[in-house]
Amino acid sequence: MKKILLSFLLAVPILGYSQSFQVNLQGQKQTAMGGAGTGVALDEAAVFFNPGAVSFLKKNGVQVGASAIFLKAAFRENGSNITEYTKDKLSVPPAAYAVFGNPKNRLRFGLGVYVPFGGAVHWDPNWTGKYTVTSLDLQAIYVQPTLSYKITDHIGIGAGLVYANGKVDLRRAVPITLNDGTSSTAQLKGNSNDFGWNAGIYVETISGVTIGVTHRSQVTANVKDGDAIFKVPQALQSGFPTKFTAQLPLPATSSIGLGFYPSSKTIIAVDANWVHWSKYKVLAFDYDNNSRIPNTSSPRNYHDGGAVRVGIQNMATDRLALRLGAAYAFTPVGKGYVTPEVPDANRILLSAGLGYKASERFNIDLSFLYENIKSRNETNIETNLSGTFKTVAYIPGISLSYKW
Amino acid sequence: MNSKFIFRSILAVAVVAAASCKPDLKTITPSKGTADFSRYIAVGNSLTSGFADNGLYLEGQQNSFPLMIATQMQAVGGGTFSTPFFNANQADGTGHMSLTGFTTPTPPLPADPIITNVPAQAVIGSVTVPGFGTVPLFTKYTGDLNNYGVPGIRLNHITLTYYGNVNPYFERLLPNTSPANTTPYLSFVTAKPFTFFSMWLGNNDVLGYATGGAATAADLPTDKALFTQLYNLAAGTLVKGGTGGTGAKGVVATIPDVLSTPYFTTVTINAILAKVNVANPTANAKAVFIQPGTGSPRAATAADYLLLTLSSANIIGKPNAAGQPYGLDPRNPVESKYVLDQAEAAVIVDYTNSYNATIKSVAAANGLALFDANALFKSYAAGREVNGAVVSAAYITGNLFSLDGIHLTPIGYSIVANEFIKSINSQYGSSIPTVDVTKYRGVKFP
Numbered sequence: 001m002k003k004i005l006l007s008f009l010l011a012v013p014i015l016g017y018s019q020s021f022q023v024n025l026q027g028q029k030q031t032a033m034g035g036a037g038t039g040v041a042l043d044e045a046a047v048f049f050n051p052g053a054v055s056f057l058k059k060n061g062v063q064v065g066a067s068a069i070f071l072k073a074a075f076r077e078n079g080s081n082i083t084e085y086t087k088d089k090l091s092v093p094p095a096a097y098a099v100f101g102n103p104k105n106r107l108r109f110g111l112g113v114y115v116p117f118g119g120a121v122h123w124d125p126n127w128t129g130k131y132t133v134t135s136l137d138l139q140a141i142y143v144q145p146t147l148s149y150k151i152t153d154h155i156g157i158g159a160g161l162v163y164a165n166g167k168v169d170l171r172r173a174v175p176i177t178l179n180d181g182t183s184s185t186a187q188l189k190g191n192s193n194d195f196g197w198n199a200g201i202y203v204e205t206i207s208g209v210t211i212g213v214t215h216r217s218q219v220t221a222n223v224k225d226g227d228a229i230f231k232v233p234q235a236l237q238s239g240f241p242t243k244f245t246a247q248l249p250l251p252a253t254s255s256i257g258l259g260f261y262p263s264s265k266t267i268i269a270v271d272a273n274w275v276h277w278s279k280y281k282v283l284a285f286d287y288d289n290n291s292r293i294p295n296t297s298s299p300r301n302y303h304d305g306g307a308v309r310v311g312i313q314n315m316a317t318d319r320l321a322l323r324l325g326a327a328y329a330f331t332p333v334g335k336g337y338v339t340p341e342v343p344d345a346n347r348i349l350l351s352a353g354l355g356y357k358a359s360e361r362f363n364i365d366l367s368f369l370y371e372n373i374k375s376r377n378e379t380n381i382e383t384n385l386s387g388t389f390k391t392v393a394y395i396p397g398i399s400l401s402y403k404w
Numbered sequence: 405m406n407s408k409f410i411f412r413s414i415l416a417v418a419v420v421a422a423a424s425c426k427p428d429l430k431t432i433t434p435s436k437g438t439a440d441f442s443r444y445i446a447v448g449n450s451l452t453s454g455f456a457d458n459g460l461y462l463e464g465q466q467n468s469f470p471l472m473i474a475t476q477m478q479a480v481g482g483g484t485f486s487t488p489f490f491n492a493n494q495a496d497g498t499g500h501m502s503l504t505g506f507t508t509p510t511p512p513l514p515a516d517p518i519i520t521n522v523p524a525q526a527v528i529g530s531v532t533v534p535g536f537g538t539v540p541l542f543t544k545y546t547g548d549l550n551n552y553g554v555p556g557i558r559l560n561h562i563t564l565t566y567y568g569n570v571n572p573y574f575e576r577l578l579p580n581t582s583p584a585n586t587t588p589y590l591s592f593v594t595a596k597p598f599t600f601f602s603m604w605l606g607n608n609d610v611l612g613y614a615t616g617g618a619a620t621a622a623d624l625p626t627d628k629a630l631f632t633q634l635y636n637l638a639a640g641t642l643v644k645g646g647t648g649g650t651g652a653k654g655v656v657a658t659i660p661d662v663l664s665t666p667y668f669t670t671v672t673i674n675a676i677l678a679k680v681n682v683a684n685p686t687a688n689a690k691a692v693f694i695q696p697g698t699g700s701p702r703a704a705t706a707a708d709y710l711l712l713t714l715s716s717a718n719i720i721g722k723p724n725a726a727g728q729p730y731g732l733d734p735r736n737p738v739e740s741k742y743v744l745d746q747a748e749a750a751v752i753v754d755y756t757n758s759y760n761a762t763i764k765s766v767a768a769a770n771g772l773a774l775f776d777a778n779a780l781f782k783s784y785a786a787g788r789e790v791n792g793a794v795v796s797a798a799y800i801t802g803n804l805f806s807l808d809g810i811h812l813t814p815i816g817y818s819i820v821a822n823e824f825i826k827s828i829n830s831q832y833g834s835s836i837p838t839v840d841v842t843k844y845r846g847v848k849f850p
Binding site: 079177181232385390 | 426427428429430434479505506788789791792793794795801803822825826837838840841842843845846847848
């Protein structure tokens with residue numbers, strides 16, 4: 001069991017999916033509740049969901065979890081009768097948290113490691129959109145040390161510094177024919193190391209309703225000196241670059257959440273997220289050699305995206321918690337800008353899960369999330385790739401926690 | 405503890421989820437509409453035959469647009485489609501150009517392509533045709549035929565009884581050996597019944613005049629009235645569906661503007677002068693002198709077209725007996741065969757427009773689908789993205805034109821196939837699926 005867990009964590013090609021390349025799988029309880037969790041102090045994942053709520057956790061604990069994303073996208077070119085699918089590519093974004101400090105004190109400490117952005121989309125290397133993209137692997141792991149402080153018995157604030165480690169590997173075909181009749185290819189590979197922050201406030205109102213407001217800052221992933229690997233005809237090789245730089249905004253998210261407690265056994269969480277995707281204007285690559293290809297600047301012109309989420313948790317017995325949730329996410333990708341590396345559209349999310357208290361200290365939580373991304377017929381304004389995209393994802397997840 | 409069981413359950417769910425994960429798109433049922441594609445024939449010239457890189461060879465034939473269309477028609481009741489392929493052991497056919505490298509010029513001059521000729525494999529001899537001259541003989545093709553594309557054929561050839569003796573591409577499809585053939589092209593293609601046809605004829609009625617620099621009288625464009633008469637005859641004959649047929653529907657195409665092909669646009673005055681002046685800084689060349697069709701030699705202007713063959717001839721600057729450098733001195737101008745001067749170009753444009761007006765009106769009168777190839781190639785002249793690939797009329801790098809600068813690459817032919825399909829679909833209410841352009845290649849680089 002530990003081995004399996006470990007192998008999940010080591011399976012680095014992370015990434016997933018929810019709203020363009022944003023990933024919302026940071027806690028199994030919250031995932032099972034439609035992704036809501038900003039306005040409740042559920043568990044150690046509050047380090048991510050609301051640093052202000054961390055000081056309200058009744059116990060210290062560590063939590064380790066992961067979700068397995070089974071994602072399949074389909075594309076059919078307009079006029080064609082052939083449907084092409086992405087390849088099976090399992091992504092397993094992990095999330096791990098620790099909360100410590102004396103629960104009786106006002107000041108508590110937290111540490112979170114999670115993946116808020118990523119994607120793993122692999123089309124056939126010879127698919128009809130190969131000149132736009134054949135595969136994208138993207139992951140941003142955030143490490144977030146956090147302080148949470150109870151200003152009063154009913155108001156908590158918290159903030160964390162985010163260190164973001166990014167990794168990107170983008171591949172596509174290049175429309176220059178090699179001597180064997182196949183296309184040339186390009187691979188852009190690089191890393192980034194950047195900083196951001198996450199802050200929140202958590203309030204218990206007199207009516208019993210809890211309220212959370214958070215903001216996670218934008219992190220601009222700067223890839224410097226990335227490897228540009230062009231496999232082109234030998235006669236042209238010297239004109240092609242070997243290095244590139246690029247910038248990718250990982251946008252800020254503002255959230256407000258409410259918690260309702262209709263009985264001592266039931267929690268209802270409601271969230272609204274505002275994702276500041278409008279910062280994502282272009283995807284630009286600057287190369288170190290422009291004699292054969294110019295620097296590229298592909299318009300993205302995203303607008304802000306958002307999601308509304310609702311989830312419920314019910315303690316069926318003293319040991320067993322049942323959870324259900326639903327959400328609707330509004331795509332940030334406008335008409336004409338849909339690209340096959342992120343074939344985004346509005347989506348419906350349905351989730352369920354359970355938690356089992358194996359002992360006073362040891363908990364296991366399972367979740368299952370189904371995402372249905374609406375089908376979308378689009379003609380990209382840059383590439384003229386024209387057709388219908390449709391994507392679904394099935395995401396089971398598990399986490400283990402130990403409290404003291 | 406039962407965590408093992410839970411874990412196994414999760415894995416089981418995951419496996420089931422992955423298996424059932426495929427998103428569904430609305431099912432498409434292709435329809436033939438009001439047309440019948442059970443026997444499709446392709447009537448036309450080199451473009452129809454799959455000619456590329458200045459030759460007819462197996463790979464080009466396999467990437468001909470009629471074969472692409474016919475393959476797609478099979479989704480809507482199309483029958484088998486036979487192309488007069490060269491045998492695999494004669495795959496190089498009549499021989500063709502191949503890009504084998506690039507020159508390493510003095511900066512800042514651009515590198516020039518090095519093109520070599522792959523020798524013919526299907527030439528089995530030659531024959532002397534009285535009153536015409538020597539004609540090569542190609543390995544005969546016997547067998548079913550749907551692609552009747554004959555390189556070089558002009559509209560005013562389709563009724564000639566002796567044409568099968570002087571065009572070796574036509575001769576290889578006919579039963580008799582030159583000079584014993586008597587079947588005109590139009591009779592040959594309509595000898596068997598068919599239900600659908602494509603006809604793309606007329607290009608050579610103006611092309612020969614253009615590519616030869618308007619230097620040969622035999623290449624003069626076909627008379628406009630004769631063109632109209634013959635185009636009506638061809639369309640009127642084809643809609644009858646051939647001998648024993650009960651009528652056919654079809655698609656015709658306009659003639660592209662040949663002057664926007666790389667054959668006419670690659671060699672420019674500035675490129676020539678830059679090359680001369682870099683090679684010899686004291687040359688100080690300021691003009692390229694040409695021999696126009698009529699009148700005395702003069703400096704070329706941007707309205708004159710220098711042909712691709714001028715570049716491959718590699719004669720600019722070669723002094724004549726009097727020491728005057730070729731093309732750089734009015735007394736030793738670029739010969740007329742390498743130049744399409746402004747007046748000659750105007751003739752080409754005039755005839756092309758007239759032919760296309762005829763093609764459009766005949767198509768309308770016969771209820772035929774029309775593919776406006778002229779408009780299509782104009783739209784690609786400056787470059788256009790196709791599924792993320794830039795396709796333009798640039799020589800070699802543009803992906804659209806093959807090494808001869810006039811005929812298309814497989815990418816180019818697949819774009820043409822799709823435009824034919826779209827025209828057919830819109831005229832007959834059918835839904836023949838389009839081909840995937842990205843499955844085809846451009847010019848092969850070494």
